[in-house]
Amino acid sequence: MARMKFPKRYVIVLLTFICTNVCYIERVGFSIAYTVAADAIGVNQANKGMILSMFYCGYVLSQIPGGWAAQRIGGRRVLLMSFVLWSLICGLIPLDPNRVVILVLSRLFVGVAQGFIFPSIHNVLAQWVPPQERSRSVSLTTSGMYLGAACGMLLVPSLVKHMGPHSVFFVEAILGVTWSVIWLKFSSEPPRTADLPKVSVPKVASREKIKAQAGGVVAPRTARIPWRKIIFSLPVWAILVNNFTFHYALYVLMNWLPTYFELGLQLSLQDMGSSKMLPYLNMFIFSNIGGVVADHLITRRILSVTKTRKLLNTIGFVVSAVALMSLPLFRTPSGTVLCSSISLGFLALGRAGFAVNHMDVAPKFAGIVMGVSNTAGTLAGIVGVGLTGNILEAAKASNMDLTNSETWKTVFFVPGYLCIFSSVIFLIFSTGEKIFE
Numbered sequence: 146m147a148r149m150k151f152p153k154r155y156v157i158v159l160l161t162f163i164c165t166n167v168c169y170i171e172r173v174g175f176s177i178a179y180t181v182a183a184d185a186i187g188v189n190q191a192n193k194g195m196i197l198s199m200f201y202c203g204y205v206l207s208q209i210p211g212g213w214a215a216q217r218i219g220g221r222r223v224l225l226m227s228f229v230l231w232s233l234i235c236g237l238i239p240l241d242p243n244r245v246v247i248l249v250l251s252r253l254f255v256g257v258a259q260g261f262i263f264p265s266i267h268n269v270l271a272q273w274v275p276p277q278e279r280s281r282s283v284s285l286t287t288s289g290m291y292l293g294a295a296c297g298m299l300l301v302p303s304l305v306k307h308m309g310p311h312s313v314f315f316v317e318a319i320l321g322v323t324w325s326v327i328w329l330k331f332s333s334e335p336p337r338t339a340d341l342p343k344v345s346v347p348k349v350a351s352r353e354k355i356k357a358q359a360g361g362v363v364a365p366r367t368a369r370i371p372w373r374k375i376i377f378s379l380p381v382w383a384i385l386v387n388n389f390t391f392h393y394a395l396y397v398l399m400n401w402l403p404t405y406f407e408l409g410l411q412l413s414l415q416d417m418g419s420s421k422m423l424p425y426l427n428m429f430i431f432s433n434i435g436g437v438v439a440d441h442l443i444t445r446r447i448l449s450v451t452k453t454r455k456l457l458n459t460i461g462f463v464v465s466a467v468a469l470m471s472l473p474l475f476r477t478p479s480g481t482v483l484c485s486s487i488s489l490g491f492l493a494l495g496r497a498g499f500a501v502n503h504m505d506v507a508p509k510f511a512g513i514v515m516g517v518s519n520t521a522g523t524l525a526g527i528v529g530v531g532l533t534g535n536i537l538e539a540a541k542a543s544n545m546d547l548t549n550s551e552t553w554k555t556v557f558f559v560p561g562y563l564c565i566f567s568s569v570i571f572l573i574f575s576t577g578e579k580i581f582e
Contacts, residue, residue, distance in 0.1 A: 153333070154273040158282045160328055161266050164224070165289035166296070167324050168259060171235065171317045172200070173297030173425075175252075176400045178310035180407075183242045190404075190541070194534020196242075197400050199249050201526030203256025208523060211261035212268070212516025216370065220268030221332055223261050225325060231258035232321025235314045260523070264516040271504055271511035272335035277444050283501045284436025291428030291493060294399060299422040370513055371581055378581075380506050381514060383574040385521040387458065387499035390567040391492055392522035393529040394469065394560035398424070398485060400530050401556065404537075408547045410478060420482050427490035435461070435497030450505055450577025454498040458575070459568045461495020466564035473553040492564075499571060507581040514581075529560070 176197060183193050214223045231254075238251040266286060274282045304312055375381055406421070435457055442453045468488035475481050503514045533556050540552045547553075 154278075154282075156331055157269060157273045157335075158285060160324075160332055161269065161286040162289040163324060164228070164262065164266065164328070165286060166293035167317075167320045168262060169290040169293030170297045170301075170320060171231070171255075171259075173294045173399060174301045174313045174317055175200070175240075177297065177301045177403055178240055178305055178313040179242065180403055181305050182240055182310040184407075186242055188242055189538060191534045191538040193404075194531045194538075196245075196248060196252065197534070198527050198531040199252040200256040200259075201396070201523050201530065203253040203258075204260040205256075205520055205523035205527060207257045207260030208264060208520040209513075209516045211264035212513040213370075214261060215265040215268035215516075216510070216513055219334060220265035220272075221328075221334055224265040224269065225328055227258045227261035227265070228321055228325045228328070231255045232318045232325065234258065235321065236318030238314070240311050240314055260519075263519050264513070267503060267511045267515035269335070271508055276504075276508075277440065279504050280439035280443070280497055280501050281433070281436035283504070284432045284439075284497055287496055287500060288429045288432035288493070291425045291432060291489070293425075295422040295425035295429060298425060299419060302421075370510060374581060375507070375510070375514060375517060378506075379574040380502070380576045380580060381517070383571045384499050384502050384506075384514070384518050386570045387462070387495070387567045388518045388522040389525045390462070390560070390563040391495065391499070391525075393525035393563055394465065394492060395489065396526040397529045397533055397556065397560055398489060401533050402485060405481070405553060405556075406478070409550075409553055410476070410481065411548060420478065423482050424485040424489045427486040428493040431490040432493035432496055435494040436501075439497040439501070451575070452577075454502055454505070454575060454577050455572055456498075458495045458498025458571045461491045461493070461498065462564040462568035462571075464491040465489070465495070466561040466568075469557050469561035469564065472557045473550045476550060495568075499575070502575060502577070505577045506579060508579060510581055532559075 179196060180193065183196070188196075211223065211227075234251055234255050238247065241248065267283075270279070270282060270286065301313055304316065402424075439453050439457055442448045442456075443450055448456065465488045468484045468491070472481060472484040472488065475484055503518060504511045507514045536555055537547060537552070541547065545552045
């Protein structure tokens, strides 16, 4: 690597990008495969929502423990263990909607296993990536989620059609194990001074200066975690609120957009071709645009870190809100794809605001703050996915037709209003300054 002048931190960022990619192939893949299997035996919408939300019930349980484990054991090890665990569950547990208890438990444990992943990633990146590269590094890593979702939307329907819903689990397990082997081989524990050149003893002062500018800003594993400051910090709460809203909108669209196409528009996913992946592909593109723009504004000193985070977060969430509330007004596939693409794309742009902010306010405890923040995001999955199923089932009970746009307005208006509310909270309370030492 040294001869190629390819810093090790770039390898780490690339591997975490692939990691999030695989995770979201699993999540989207399950929602598509389960929807097909459940519809084949007549499972109602409320029960479908319950099964789909079980992943998030498990996911929320391990967010804060995930941050703690990454802080104490090391993000690299925790990331590997969590990946191996969920891959084994997918490979060993069959997809059978009739075996409800087994399906509930398997999704619960997959959620628990994957809950350790993002706190571990933030712990790893906070140690490897210097401040001036954080926006684009985090944006690239998280954009893997959206590329994974796009790949899932494009490939999984064909896999289900030709090999059946059960095949999805085995493919996901193979992907998970493959990534685990690659991570074990090419990743390493971060040095105290990430990618720093060797210097002689008389240059200790300059070495410490470089270290302060590098990615190796992480608290010792025995350091006392400032739980009270974290819990009562308004900037942290601003991150929490926006993480909740981001994931409410994302998870509702990710889990229920296939149902909207099938029932609301009477259109089969298999007949849509590549257009069904465009919303997630747009997220991939806009996430990286947001990271590059944020780092440009900060490094060129055009805007402060605080103003940069607030600007991108506000633009992303407000535009997304407008697109979400416009979505049920369009009754054509192209209009629906356009609105969902704009909504998810600008949500991803907004991640250059709130999602990188963990490292701004608490670089030494980024994994911990991410765990707390992602707990809020996961609660959004439980609430949003389950609530949407109940909204649709209540509409059916009131003799409302699921092909009617009025039935779906509540589904998309709720995250739209949340986006506007969250952007205001972030504008008022967020900061780009370090508040935890």
